[in-house]
Amino acid sequence: MTRWGGGLGGTRSDLGAATDVDxxxxxxxxxxxxxxxxxxxxxxxxxxxxxxxxxxxxxxxxxxxxxxxxxxxxxxxxxxxxxxxxxxxxxxxxxxxxxxxxxxxxxxxxxxxxxxxxxxxxxxxxxAREVRADQPSLVIDHEPLVAADPFVRLARSDEIGSVLPACVHMFLEEVGYSPVEGGGTAYESRVRALIAAQRSYVRMEHGADGPQVVFKAELGAATRHVAQVQGVWVTPGRRGEGLSAPGMAAVVQLARARVAPVVSLYVNHYNHRALASYERVGFRRVGTYATVLF
Structure with missing residues (x-):
């Protein structure tokens, strides 16, 4: 779906790319x-x-x-x-x-x-630590094909105590190490910023230890054209209950209403369960992403 224009003509430079670009x-x-x-x-x-x-x-x-x-x-x-x-x-x-x-x-x-x-x-x-060369890029630009979970909503700043652990668990599963090991605060600041920007979506339930996130997703990137969903996660004890597709449908509805007309995401090609869930919601493939992790 890439639509680049222009030929490859011009003078080759050994100095690299220009900076301070308009x-x-x-x-x-x-x-x-x-x-x-x-x-x-x-x-x-x-x-x-x-x-x-x-x-x-x-x-x-x-x-x-x-x-x-x-x-x-x-x-x-x-x-x-x-x-x-x-x-x-x-x-x-x-x-x-x-x-x-x-x-x-x-x-x-x-x-x-x-x-x-x-x-x-x-x-x-x-x-690199890992090269993920085949990550299907998916989009949806219409109403979801499944009913949205009515309990998925924007996270609140006072819920950081529940949202941050869910984000850390997701990151650990996805990337392989904890983003807060060593005591750094950058990841927590990122989670707080997404909540403050109203780009963090959660379904909260009350468990034995108080409120907990059972489904979450964030808009990790957003422009006037596209909102890209990242960090989709269902708590391990609730997986297989069908929370993912309705949760994603809710995220699509909320993002299209408030942020951008097109919602996108990319996912590892081997994550067949996630791909099937996104297809049920109405996402279609438009390209391929890749990620090189250090």
């Missing part, structure tokens, strides 16, 4: 495929809203004949946004990344661009 021009590049580029576009839109200034060294660009053709967001994640066959752009991004050194925890985005960039970086950066 944010409005960068968004125009992202608009060529809003689903594939949502991770980068969400950071660009946030930077515009926060400061209205350029992103400095956090945004790289490749320009041809006066036109910005490809970009790469370089923050906690490295997110290339370009035609996967654009060897010149991928070479430029790799040179810039190698010059700056690895500062990211992952390379993520459209699979062709991510894997092409990683092939250039791996000889210097060394083996």
């Amino acid at each position: 944010l409005h021009e960068a968004l125009a590049v992202c608009d060529r495929d809003p689903v594939a580029s949502v991770l980068a576009a969400s950071r660009i839109e946030a930077t515009l809203a926060e400061s209205g200034r350029r992103a400095g060294t956090a945004l790289w660009g490749v320009r041809r004949e006066g036109r910005l053709e490809a970009i790469c967001w370089a923050g906690a994640n490295l997110v290339p946004v370009c035609d996967p066959d654009d060897e010149e752009a991928l070479d430029a991004f790799a040179r810039t990344a190698l010059r700056q050194g690895r500062r990211c925890s992952s390379v993520v985005g459209e699979a062709g661009a991510v894997l092409g960039l990683w092939r250039r970086l791996e000889p210097s950066w060394g083996r």
Whole structure:
């Protein structure tokens, strides 16, 4: 579904990609495929809203004949946004990344661009902890096909004591280590920020130890076009009860009503249960993501 424009002409540079890219021009590049580029576009839109200034060294660009053709967001994640066959752009991004050194925890985005960039970086950066090369990218732009769970709602700030442990458990299952080991507060700050931004959805129930999250999901990235769902999780003791599809249907309804007309997500290709659940809700595949984890 990628719709990149422009040829590969232009003068090849050994200096890498340009930095201090104009944010409005960068968004125009992202608009060529809003689903594939949502991770980068969400950071660009946030930077515009926060400061209205350029992103400095956090945004790289490749320009041809006066036109910005490809970009790469370089923050906690490295997110290339370009035609996967654009060897010149991928070479430029790799040179810039190698010059700056690895500062990211992952390379993520459209699979062709991510894997092409990683092939250039791996000889210097060394083996990744994991490469997830086939993550179906799914979207829904209509009402869900199953009834929404009426108990799924936005999380409240006073529920952080229940929401944070659920997020930590999800992260541990998905990535393989705890995001709070070592006593860091960055992950908790991220969870609090998502709740404050009204992008954290939960179904809460009262258990023996008080309120607990039985289903949750977040909008990890959102633009004016697309809201990308991340962190979908059902508490282990309630799995197999059919909470996932109605929960996701509720998230889709709430996100489309308040955030963006299209809801997207990406999932590991081997997670057949999740793929079947999302298909029941009405998601369809439009592409492939990849993630390189360090």
